[in-house]
Amino acid sequence: MSEMITHVEEHRDDEASKLGMWLFIFTELLLFGGLFLVYSIFRAEYPLAFHESSLELSVTIGAINTIVLLFSSMTIAMALTAIQKNDQKRALIFIGITLFCAAIFLVNKYFEWGHKFEMKLYPGSPLMPLLGRGYLLYFSLYFFMTGLHALHIIIGMTLLVVCYFKVKSKNINSKDYVLLENGALYWHLVDLIWIFLFPLMYLIS
Amino acid sequence: MANNTTHTTEYRVLAKILLVLMFLTFLTISITSFHLGAFTVTVALLIAGVKGFLVLSYFMHLKYESLLLRILVGMVFVLFIVIVLITFIDYAYR
Numbered sequence: 001m002s003e004m005i006t007h008v009e010e011h012r013d014d015e016a017s018k019l020g021m022w023l024f025i026f027t028e029l030l031l032f033g034g035l036f037l038v039y040s041i042f043r044a045e046y047p048l049a050f051h052e053s054s055l056e057l058s059v060t061i062g063a064i065n066t067i068v069l070l071f072s073s074m075t076i077a078m079a080l081t082a083i084q085k086n087d088q089k090r091a092l093i094f095i096g097i098t099l100f101c102a103a104i105f106l107v108n109k110y111f112e113w114g115h116k117f118e119m120k121l122y123p124g125s126p127l128m129p130l131l132g133r134g135y136l137l138y139f140s141l142y143f144f145m146t147g148l149h150a151l152h153i154i155i156g157m158t159l160l161v162v163c164y165f166k167v168k169s170k171n172i173n174s175k176d177y178v179l180l181e182n183g184a185l186y187w188h189l190v191d192l193i194w195i196f197l198f199p200l201m202y203l204i205s
Numbered sequence: 206m207a208n209n210t211t212h213t214t215e216y217r218v219l220a221k222i223l224l225v226l227m228f229l230t231f232l233t234i235s236i237t238s239f240h241l242g243a244f245t246v247t248v249a250l251l252i253a254g255v256k257g258f259l260v261l262s263y264f265m266h267l268k269y270e271s272l273l274l275r276i277l278v279g280m281v282f283v284l285f286i287v288i289v290l291i292t293f294i295d296y297a298y299r
Contacts, residue, residue, distance in 0.1 A: 015271075022274060026281045033285045037292055044296070059234065066230050074223040077214065077264045084213040188265045195256045198230075199249040203237040 014178040021182040025189050028152075032193050035145050039200060042137045049134020053142075054202065056121060058112065062202040065108050066194065072101030073191040076160070076184045086174035088167060095164045098187065102157045109150055113143075142201060149197060152190045159183045212269035222263045229256050 043050045079094035116139070120127035123140045163183045166172040172180050233252045237245050262268040267275055 019274065022277065026277070029281055030285065033288070037289055040289070041292065041296060044293075063230065063234055067227060070223060070226045070230070073260065073264050074219050077219050078216055081213055081216060081219065185265055188260055191264075192257055192260050195260065196250075196253050199233055199237065199253050203233060204246050204249055 012176070012178075014181075017178050017182060018185075021185050025185060028189055028193075032145075032148075032196075035141070035148070036196065036200065039141050039145070042134075042141070046134030046137060049132060050138050053121075053135050053138035054204070056116070056119070057142075057202045058115075059202050061108050061112050062198055065105050066198045068101045068104050068108075069191050069194050072098045072105075073188055075101070076187045080177065080180055080184050083167065083172060083174060083177045083180055088170070088173075091167050091180075092164065095160055095167065099157060099160055099164070102153055102160075105153060106150065109146065113146075116143075145197060146201070149190070149193055152193070156183075156187045156190050159186055212266065214263065214266065214269075218263065222259055226256055226259060 075094045076098045079091045079098065082088075082091035082094055116122060121135075121139055122128070122143065123136060128136050128139070160183055163172060163180045166179060229252050233249055236248055236252075239245070261278065267278060
């Protein structure tokens with residue numbers, strides 16, 4: 001009986017934190033959803049310009065980035081599995097791999113964007129007014145949507161770096177891992193958005 | 206007291222899901238390279254939908270979450286589809 005009295009109940013509600021994270025994810029989905037809607041409307045209005053513009057994107061780089069992101073999504077899910085199994089070392093390795101993949105994604109994006117800038121295919125370039133409205137809309141949406149997505153990658157990386165050190169200091173452990181769970185959810189969201197972004201921007205022409 | 210509704214997804218299951226996702230990615234790329242017109246868009250979006258479903262259910266553990274959460278997530282997608290439909294109807298009959 002005395003054991004029960006001395007036991008200090010920690011004030012924690014993992015179920016609620018997870019629900020909160022999901023509510024935030026809903027707002028993110030609708031944010032990108034709105035952009036997808038804008039994209040579809042203008043694509044229906046300027047089919048030819050959107051077709052021609054999408055040919056400028058490199059499917060190879062896009063495909064590599066897709067696979068890198070899918071792979072990183074799996075490794076962060078594995079990090080959660082590892083922490084649930086009380087395997088701190090593996091969890092750290094998996095988070096590390098995820099961060100490495102995120103960095104590869106951003107480097108690819110850097111080269112991709114750099115190439116577009118070299119070819120003067122950006123809103124406000126001297127070439128843009130000559131190409132017409134459809135092209136301007138496509139590249140505005142391209143830079144805005146992939147840019148916003150890249151921003152999410154950076155935020156996700158920050159969150160995962162925090163998780164990495166918390167796992168290392170055992171603040172995240174097999175009994176209390178809701179932060180890693182939410183961080184992983186955010187990372188999957190980034191992957192989920194890219195799953196739709198890739199075919200719409202790179203493939204459909 | 207830890208109140209995690211624990212379901213541990215095994216490494217093996219996660220790896221299998223990744224393989225399916227990669228296969229679907231290659232499928233999308235090869236199908237869209239054929240230029241089948243309007244059909245391409247439908248197929249590409251359908252495959253993306255399947256991929257999204259797999260990520261949500263296995264990577265994001267929705268398969269093992271409460272019914273409430275699963276319904277909530279479903280409603281968000283229903284809401285989005287309704288918004289898209291209404292907007293397109295608006296554009297079509299303007």
